[in-house]
Structures are given as C-alpha cells and as structure tokens.
Amino acid sequence: MLTILIDGIAYGMLLFVLASGLAVTLGLMNFINLAHGAFAMAGGYVTALLMNRWGVPFLATLPFAFLVPALAGAFAERTLYARLYRRSHLDQVLFSIGLVFMAVTATDYLFGSQQQLVQLPGWLQGRFDLFGIPVGRYRAFLIVVCSVLVIGLQLILNRTRFGSQLRAAVDDQRVARGLGIGVAGIFATTFAVGSGLAGLGGALGIEILGMEPTFPLKFMVYFLIVVTIGGTTGLIGPFIAALIIGVGDVAGKYYVPEVGAFLIYLLMIVILILRPQGLIARAR
Amino acid sequence: MPTDTLTQPPTAVAPTTQGLHERALRNLGRTGRWRPAEFVFWALAAATFFFLPDQHLLLGEIAILGLFALSLDLILGYAGIVSLGHGVFFGVGAYVAGLISIHMTGEPITGLLLGGVAAAILGLATAPLLLLRASDLTRLMVTLGIAMLFYEAANKAAWLTGGADGLQGIWIDPIFGRFDFDLMGTTSYAYALVVTFLLFLVARRIVTSPFGLSLAAIRDNPMRANTIGIPVGKRLVAIYTISALYAGIAGALLAQTTMFVSLDVLAFHRSADVLLVLVLGGVGYLYGGLIGAIVFKLLQDTLSTLTPQYWMFWLGLILVVIVLIGRERITGAPATLWNRVRGMGK
Numbered sequence: 001m002l003t004i005l006i007d008g009i010a011y012g013m014l015l016f017v018l019a020s021g022l023a024v025t026l027g028l029m030n031f032i033n034l035a036h037g038a039f040a041m042a043g044g045y046v047t048a049l050l051m052n053r054w055g056v057p058f059l060a061t062l063p064f065a066f067l068v069p070a071l072a073g074a075f076a077e078r079t080l081y082a083r084l085y086r087r088s089h090l091d092q093v094l095f096s097i098g099l100v101f102m103a104v105t106a107t108d109y110l111f112g113s114q115q116q117l118v119q120l121p122g123w124l125q126g127r128f129d130l131f132g133i134p135v136g137r138y139r140a141f142l143i144v145v146c147s148v149l150v151i152g153l154q155l156i157l158n159r160t161r162f163g164s165q166l167r168a169a170v171d172d173q174r175v176a177r178g179l180g181i182g183v184a185g186i187f188a189t190t191f192a193v194g195s196g197l198a199g200l201g202g203a204l205g206i207e208i209l210g211m212e213p214t215f216p217l218k219f220m221v222y223f224l225i226v227v228t229i230g231g232t233t234g235l236i237g238p239f240i241a242a243l244i245i246g247v248g249d250v251a252g253k254y255y256v257p258e259v260g261a262f263l264i265y266l267l268m269i270v271i272l273i274l275r276p277q278g279l280i281a282r283a284r
Numbered sequence: 285m286p287t288d289t290l291t292q293p294p295t296a297v298a299p300t301t302q303g304l305h306e307r308a309l310r311n312l313g314r315t316g317r318w319r320p321a322e323f324v325f326w327a328l329a330a331a332t333f334f335f336l337p338d339q340h341l342l343l344g345e346i347a348i349l350g351l352f353a354l355s356l357d358l359i360l361g362y363a364g365i366v367s368l369g370h371g372v373f374f375g376v377g378a379y380v381a382g383l384i385s386i387h388m389t390g391e392p393i394t395g396l397l398l399g400g401v402a403a404a405i406l407g408l409a410t411a412p413l414l415l416l417r418a419s420d421l422t423r424l425m426v427t428l429g430i431a432m433l434f435y436e437a438a439n440k441a442a443w444l445t446g447g448a449d450g451l452q453g454i455w456i457d458p459i460f461g462r463f464d465f466d467l468m469g470t471t472s473y474a475y476a477l478v479v480t481f482l483l484f485l486v487a488r489r490i491v492t493s494p495f496g497l498s499l500a501a502i503r504d505n506p507m508r509a510n511t512i513g514i515p516v517g518k519r520l521v522a523i524y525t526i527s528a529l530y531a532g533i534a535g536a537l538l539a540q541t542t543m544f545v546s547l548d549v550l551a552f553h554r555s556a557d558v559l560l561v562l563v564l565g566g567v568g569y570l571y572g573g574l575i576g577a578i579v580f581k582l583l584q585d586t587l588s589t590l591t592p593q594y595w596m597f598w599l600g601l602i603l604v605v606i607v608l609i610g611r612e613r614i615t616g617a618p619a620t621l622w623n624r625v626r627g628m629g630k
Contacts, residue, residue: 026421032420032421032424080604080608083608084607087607089366089420089421089424090360090366090420090563090567091607091611093366093368093424093559094559094560094563094603094606094607095603095604095607095608097556097559097560097600097603098599098600098601098602098603098604098607099600099604100600101596101597101599101600101603102596102597102600102601102604103600104596105593105594105596105597105600106597108593108594109593109594109597217552221428221429221432221552224424224425224428225425225429228421228422228425258440259440261432261436262433262436262437262440265429265430265432265433265436266433268425268429269413269426269429269430269433272413272422272425272426272429273413276419276422277419277422
C-alpha cells in the first residue's frame with residue numbers, strides 16, 4: 001500500500017519535471033505547445049545513446065540530457081515559436097502537432113522504432129527498507145532529485161530578479177517592455193530551460209515510462225492534463241496535479257487494472273467540470 | 285450590408301423599417317445563393333463517378349473524409365469551437381453502425397441513421413462541458429479527454445467491440461435491396477457521394493440561415509452576441525449536436541463501406557488528421573473540408589508511395605509551413621489573385 005503511494009509520488013514527480021516547462025509556456029505564456037514531449041524525447045535519446053554507444057555513466061549523461069534539448073528549444077523558440085505567440089490557439093495547435101509528427105518520424109528514421117533500454121548503475125537498482133516499507137532505490141532517487149528541482153524552480157520563480165521579470169513579462173508584456181525588461185530574451189531563456197527540464201525528465205523517465213519514437217504522442221496527453229488540471233497561476237498547481245495523476249495512475253493500474261488509463265481521463269474531466277480554471281485559479 | 289446606413293450623414297433621410305427589413309432579407313438571400321463555381325464543383329464530383337472507375341475506392345474514402353471534415357467545419361469554422369477530440373463521434377458512429385449490422389439488421393440506411401443519432405446523443409450529452417467558462421484550452425482538453433476515454437473504453441470492452449482485433453462479421457445488405465456493395469467500391473462511392481451531397485445541402489441551408497449567422501456572431505464575439513439577445517449556450521449546444529450527427533454518419537459510412545471497424549476509428553490521429561484536412565482546405569466555407577479531403581488523400585497517396593513509413597514527416601512539415609506562412613494567405617490566395625486579374629481588366 002505505502003509502496004504504491006511512494007511509486008505514485010515518484011511517478012508524479014517525474015511527470016512534474018517533464019511538464020514543468022509546459023506549465024510555464026502553456027500556463028503562464030498561454031502558448032499551446034503540443035510538441036513539448038518532443039524535447040523530452042530528445043533528452044531521453046541523448047542519455048540512451050550516450051550510455052549504449054559510448055558507455056558514458058548514467059549520471060554523467062544527465063547534464064547533456066538537459067543541455068541538448070535546451071539548446072534545441074532556444075533555437076526553435078527564436079526561429080519558430082516566437083512568431084506564433086500572438087497567433088490564434090488553432091494555429092498553435094496545428095503548428096505544434098506538425099512538429100510532433102516530424103519529430104516522431106525523424107526519430108524513427110534515425111534510430112529505429114524499438115524501445116531504448118538503459119542499464120542503471122548498481123546502486124540505483126533493487127530496493128531498500130525504509131521503516132519496514134520496501135522502497136525501490138530508483139524511485140527514492142527520483143523523489144530526491146525531483147524535489148530538489150521543484151524547490152529550486154519555485155525559488156527561482158518567486159525569489160529571483162529573473163523570476164519577477166518573467167512574471168511581469170507574462171502578466172503584461174507591454175508594460176514590462178516599457179519598464180525596460182527584455183521580454184523576448186526572457187521568453188527564449190524560459191523556453192530553453194523548460195525544454196531542458198523536459199529533456200532531463202525524459203532521461204530520468206526511461207526506466208519508468210520507456211523511450212521510443214511515439215513518446216511525444218503517448219505522453220502529450222499526460223503533460224497537458226497536468227497543466228490544465230493544475231491551473232495557470234504558477235508551479236504549485238501543476239505540482240499538486242502531477243502528484244494526483246501519478247498516485248491515481250499507479251494505484252488505478254494496480255487495484256483495477258481492467259479500467260487502466262480510463263481513470264486518468266475521467267479524473268481530468270471531473271476536475272475540469274468542478275474547477276474549469278484548474279485547481280489553483282488566478283484570483284481576479 | 286445594412287450597416288452602411290450608419291455611415292450615412294445625419295442629413296440623409298433614414299430608411300423606413302420596412303425598407304431595412306427588405307434589404308436585410310435581400311442580403312440574407314444573397315449569402316444563400318448558389319454560385320457558378322459550386323455547380324462546377326458538384327458536376328465534377330459526379331463526373332468522377334463515370335470517368336474514373338478505377339479510383340472508386342480512393343474516391344469513396346475522400347467523400348467520407350470530406351463529410352467528416354465538413355462536420356468539424358460546422359463547429360470550428362462557424363462557431364469557433366476548437367476540438368481535439370472530434371474523432372470520438374466518428375468512432376461512435378462507426379461502431380454503432382457496425383454493431384447494428386451484426387446484431388440487428390444489415391439494411392444500410394437504418395445503420396447509417398442510427399450511427400448518426402448515437403453520435404448526436406453523445407454530442408448533446410457532452411456539449412454542456414464545452415460551455416464551462418470556455419477557454420480554448422479547457423475545450424481542447426475536455427474534447428481530447430472524452431475522445432481518449434472512449435478509446436480506452438472500446439479497447440477494454442472487448443466483448444462488445446472486439447477490442448484490439450476490431451469488429452468482425454459486418455455484412456451490409458444491398459442499398460434499397462438493389463445495389464450490391466462490390467469489391468471495386470463503385471456502389472460504396474455512389475452511396476458515400478450521395479449521402480455527403482445531401483448532408484452538404486442541409487449544412488449549407490443551416491449556415492446561411494439566421495441560425496447560422498447567429499453562430500458566426502458568437503464566433504466573432506460571444507459577449508456581444510449575448511448582449512444582442514442571442515442565446516449563446518443553446519446555439520453552441522445545437523450546432524455541436526448537429527456536427528456530432530454529421531461525424532457519426534461519416535463514421536457509419538466508413539464502417540459500412542469497409543465492412544470492418546477497428547480501434548483505429550477512435551484513435552487520436554483521426555482527430556488530428558481531420559483538423560489538418562480542414563486546414564488544408566480552409567476553415568469556414570463548407571467546401572474547405574471537401575477540398576481539403578481531396579488534397580489530403582492525394583498527398584497521402586503520393587507521399588506514402590514515395591516513403592511508405594515516413595509520410596507523416598512530410599505531413600508535419602506541410603502543417604508547420606502552412607501555419608508559418610499564414611492560413612489566411614494560402615486559402616485567400618485564389619481570391620486575391622482573382623481580384624487582381626479583374627482589377628487589371630478594368
């Protein structure tokens with residue numbers, strides 16, 4: 001029972017790291033980016049390829065799993081996304097679906113359609129006892145890493161100069177620009193960091209979520225659910241939503257396997273009926 | 285349009301209400317009038333039946349996809365509802381039509397209508413969810429969520445739907461007891477084309493009616509539409525239900541003409557594809573879906589013969605390029621060109 005809870009929390013935390021970039025672009029900047037999973041996939045593939053082809057240790061690949069998608073994200077933001085911030089939501093949906101299709105087939109073409117497998121280092125395998133509850137070492141590792149990331153992100157958003165500039169730019173672009181804040185640069189940086197975090201999440205998630213070319217399509221819905229349920233005020237809402245989804249999904253698949261993924265969608269629809277703006281809505 | 289009375293100088297004699305009424309009627313009549321190009325379009329469609337006998341299978345698919353895209357155009361182009369889960373109505377229509385042929389009757393028209401009605405009921409039941417403080421994002425997620433829900437349900441309810449194996453054993457009787465479904469797809473194409481044409485006529489009547497015009501008002505500015513007395517919520521529910529009916533009939537057509545239903549009809553890519561089809565053809569003028577279906581199927585046909593596994597890549601590229609250039613500029617290009625040619629003639 002508690003093991004399921006811990007598994008669920010680890011899963012939820014992973015979902016949050018994957019979706020946190022989307023929480024900012026979609027939640028704060030109001031850009032519907034269905035291609036977010038493509039950046040996560042990039043991170044996952046970086047780790048898998050570095051480990052399997054060049055024998056780089058798991059932990060050493062993680063910085064690259066962050067940097068490569070981050071650079072790709074920065075490039076894509078400057079060349080493509082920046083043109084679409086002011087366009088209709090339909091345009092954004094079409095554009096990002098197009099990107100997903102391209103990412104899925106390009107990955108299939110380059111690396112084949114099979115699952116990418118990685119061998120975790122020995123000290124992350126197996127289980128240990130925590131007050132008598134067996135806990136997977138990798139799950140515990142995920143919880144620790146993701147907690148650090150969550151707290152770090154929250155501090156950056158709320159306590160630093162960059163964070164307040166970002167919030168200002170999101171709330172009112174024109175006024176922020178008038179105050180001398182470099183809105184374009186801030187958006188590009190944020191997008192890059194979001195993509196990098198997605199990549200990191202993808203790399204951390206290979207063991208749990210798997211990694212194959214259809215990853216962006218398969219998990220797109222989960223990311224979107226986390227952000228829409230979470231609401232669009234900050235990172236706390238999506239974090240709670242990710243935990244609910246994580247625990248709900250793991251528990252659902254364990255106790256009522258015949259229902260399967262059904263539960264998650266039902267949960268989302270019910271939450272959206274009760275709170276259309278998400279769990280934590282902007283006070284107006 | 286009647287608004288030009290507002291720009292007249294105040295000294296001009298105000299037209300009587302009687303005159304205004306007549307002018308409004310005339311303007312309404314003009315939007316509903318058939319243009320020559322439309323006759324040409326349908327004449328060409330009918331001609332394909334006689335002159336392209338080898339292509340009837342492909343043409344039948346085009347007609348069905350066109351009808352499906354038309355149903356999406358009713359909500360997206362005329363009422364401004366963005367949906368990522370329109371495929372659910374298509375899938376429900378297909379499954380219901382398939383089940384009816386197995387358990388009740390093989391008579392095609394019954395299956396077609398009941399498939400459509402089942403989808404319409406689902407549309408009516410889920411439409412209120414779209415009105416929840418409707419932001420585009422909530423709508424996208426709710427439609428997507430419902431579609432995923434039904435996909436999972438159909439996957440798990442294998443006793444009813446055959447699960448991942450699909451629904452087998454569908455047999456459709458000849459239409460009106462006379463026209464047998466053949467392997468070449470000739471009957472199927474005629475059937476699909478006639479149904480699509482009839483439903484197109486109805487849709488055309490709907491969007492040029494005052495009801496259709498009120499939808500356009502809602503699309504352009506829901507708040508203003510509300511203040512001039514249009515019941516926004518009811519109208520949106522109504523058009524969503526009609527659109528679901530259309531999508532359900534398109535799904536039923538597919539089930540009947542292929543005599544097979546698989547989980548694929550409920551998959552996410554159906555909803556994404558139909559959006560793409562509509563965008564290729566242009567949103568908001570009914571022919572968009574039909575033209576888009578032709579372009580899409582021809583593209584799919586050529587691209588998948590060139591690169592069987594990777595044609596999705598080119599599809600994605602086309603989408604990205606369309607959005608970057610701007611949808612209005614692409615669909616507006618013929619009109620702009622035509623105006624320029626006419627302008628030179630003067």
